[in-house]
Amino acid sequence: MEEVKLMKGNEAIAEAAIRCGCDGYFGYPITPQSEVLETLMALEPWNKTGMVVLQAESETASINMVYGGAACGKRVMTSSSSPGISLMQEGLSYIAGAELPCVVVNVTRGGPGLGTIQPSQSDYFQTVKGGGHGDYKLITLAPASVQEMSDHLCLAFDLAFKYRNPVMVLSDGLIGQMMEKVQLPDYQPRLTNEEIREKYPWATLGKNGRAKQNIITSLELVSEEMEKVNNRLQQKYREVEANEVRYETFLCDDADYLLVAFGSSARICQKSVELLREEGIKVGLFRPITLYPYPVAQIHEYAKQVKGMLSVEMNAGQMVEDVRLAVNGLVPVEFYGRYGGMIPTPEEIVKAVKEKLII
Amino acid sequence: MKRVPMFGTSSIRPLKINYSRMKEEIIIAGFGGQGVLSMGKILAYSGLMQGKEVSWMPSYGPEQRGGTANVTVILSDEKISSPILQEYDTAIILNQPSLDKFEPRIKKGGTLLYDGHGFVREPQRTDINIYRIDALETSIALNMAKTFNMFILGGLLKIRPIVEIDNVLLGLKKSLPERHHHLLAQNETALRKGMEILIPIHVL
Numbered sequence: 001m002e003e004v005k006l007m008k009g010n011e012a013i014a015e016a017a018i019r020c021g022c023d024g025y026f027g028y029p030i031t032p033q034s035e036v037l038e039t040l041m042a043l044e045p046w047n048k049t050g051m052v053v054l055q056a057e058s059e060t061a062s063i064n065m066v067y068g069g070a071a072c073g074k075r076v077m078t079s080s081s082s083p084g085i086s087l088m089q090e091g092l093s094y095i096a097g098a099e100l101p102c103v104v105v106n107v108t109r110g111g112p113g114l115g116t117i118q119p120s121q122s123d124y125f126q127t128v129k130g131g132g133h134g135d136y137k138l139i140t141l142a143p144a145s146v147q148e149m150s151d152h153l154c155l156a157f158d159l160a161f162k163y164r165n166p167v168m169v170l171s172d173g174l175i176g177q178m179m180e181k182v183q184l185p186d187y188q189p190r191l192t193n194e195e196i197r198e199k200y201p202w203a204t205l206g207k208n209g210r211a212k213q214n215i216i217t218s219l220e221l222v223s224e225e226m227e228k229v230n231n232r233l234q235q236k237y238r239e240v241e242a243n244e245v246r247y248e249t250f251l252c253d254d255a256d257y258l259l260v261a262f263g264s265s266a267r268i269c270q271k272s273v274e275l276l277r278e279e280g281i282k283v284g285l286f287r288p289i290t291l292y293p294y295p296v297a298q299i300h301e302y303a304k305q306v307k308g309m310l311s312v313e314m315n316a317g318q319m320v321e322d323v324r325l326a327v328n329g330l331v332p333v334e335f336y337g338r339y340g341g342m343i344p345t346p347e348e349i350v351k352a353v354k355e356k357l358i359i
Numbered sequence: 360m361k362r363v364p365m366f367g368t369s370s371i372r373p374l375k376i377n378y379s380r381m382k383e384e385i386i387i388a389g390f391g392g393q394g395v396l397s398m399g400k401i402l403a404y405s406g407l408m409q410g411k412e413v414s415w416m417p418s419y420g421p422e423q424r425g426g427t428a429n430v431t432v433i434l435s436d437e438k439i440s441s442p443i444l445q446e447y448d449t450a451i452i453l454n455q456p457s458l459d460k461f462e463p464r465i466k467k468g469g470t471l472l473y474d475g476h477g478f479v480r481e482p483q484r485t486d487i488n489i490y491r492i493d494a495l496e497t498s499i500a501l502n503m504a505k506t507f508n509m510f511i512l513g514g515l516l517k518i519r520p521i522v523e524i525d526n527v528l529l530g531l532k533k534s535l536p537e538r539h540h541h542l543l544a545q546n547e548t549a550l551r552k553g554m555e556i557l558i559p560i561h562v563l
Contacts, residue, residue, distance in 0.1 A: 179415035270440035
């Protein structure tokens with residue numbers, strides 16, 4: 001195992017990418033995630049593993065380079081922050097439609113528009129409810145620490161290839177810029193073209209003696225055929241929903257009230273839970289790790305034993321809709337959020353719990 | 360509560376720290392270029408060397424681009440929850456705007472360490488420990504202006520010995536790029552000098 005190091009979330013993404021056998025990174029700088037590209041350039045992985053690192057001319061170009069690389073069965077990725085991710089939505093829809101694996105990291109900043117460079121979670125809707133056009137889903141992981149930035153990146157590649165689907169790592173400026181301890185994964189070799197042909201027979205790496213070429217496309221003009229494509233996608237999404245839900249709980253078992261929060265908000269909420277518990281108020285924290293598939297059944301189970309839930313987000317109220325769907329009216333679900341790059345303090349959340357839940 | 364007159368630093372005793380379940384929440388704030396972020400980084404690395412849980416959360420926004428910069432550093436024996444804080448155990452303050460912003464946010468009984476240069480308003484709190492360190496003046500007089508922030512760190516460790524000097528030196532080595540390793544000795548000198556020039560202003 002590697003020694004424990006101290007690094008930023010963005011640096012951990014870059015280090016982990018090289019280590020989990022990534023073939024290519026294509027990206028364009030934007031605060032607060034520029035260190036991903038900077039670190040990759042500084043590490044020069046092309047000398048060590050042969051990984052390609054390329055600064056594209058735009059985010060639109062980056063995602064389409066990813067599309068091309070993914071079509072060849074390569075482990076490819078990009079990263080950006082909110083405005084850049086918006087530019088990638090068309091490409092993401094195409095990649096999902098063409099059923100290709102890739103990883104996209106969003107180090108979210110406050111919007112709308114160019115907004116601010118400070119942390120935010122206001123891209124939740126964009127990530128889990130579409131973003132691009134058509135009935136597609138992005139498997140979405142929400143890291144809450146620098147260690148998870150590294151862990152989730154490797155997991156993202158595994159899930160992307162398991163389901164031939166794009167995977168989003170939805171972090172934010174707080175996790176991206178913060179330095180913490182991290183233990184990086186061991187080096188895993190990149191696959192050779194022969195190994196890719198064997199593992200992924202759909203990859204467009206040349207006919208190589210086969211009679212028919214592979215075609216990767218999201219276009220199907222015959223509606224009957226396109227419906228079949230959609231059926232296949234939906235079937236895949238049901239499988240993802242059945243198998244890939246991930247979440248974490250903190251002091252939930254005896255809780256009267258539950259905070260629900262993801263990513264950096266969950267970190268802050270954990271402190272709020274500690275403060276509330278010191279006052280003798282039994283509060284727990286439920287942290288969805290996968291935002292799609294969402295832990296619907298698990299939240300519903302907790303709704304049977306608590307008096308109310310508070311969704312805490314760095315946005316104007318997005319995930320709270322999914323919490324309400326999961327709770328399905330069993331108990332009140334309230335919301336507390338800060339936005340525009342503002343970060344709630346643990347004390348503010350304590351106050352919100354008292355005002356909104358305990359009346 | 361008593362105002363403590365200036366006296367030689369040899370009699371300055373470290374403030375009480377509960378070592379059994381240690382957690383120190385620190386804010387370091389000043390102008391960009393004073394070494395605020397790197398001081399935090401060295402402190403975080405020192406904590407890492409001492410086997411602590413650590414977090415280092417910088418301001419990376421407009422304030423860093425030509426204005427005040429700050430960094431929150433937490434060292435703890437337990438897993439750190441929120442890296443963002445409303446109140447701090449210890450504040451290291453290097454300019455007036457940062458004093459205005461963070462003085463009210465020091466926990467009761469906490470510690471404020473500030474560089475004496477360029478303040479129009481001195482700290483006002485009477486429920487915290489206040490120490491001044493004339494690091495800018497001293498570092499310039501000794502022709503060591505580049506190690507200004509290490510004087511400050513030395514001062515901090517004199518009153519809050521949260522990490523051992525040996526681990527700070529190891530942390531320094533880890534956080535400095537190799538091309539600067541010939542400056543390690545000078546940094547150590549600054550660190551030790553900083554311990555000597557601390558001035559207690561108000562001690563509980």
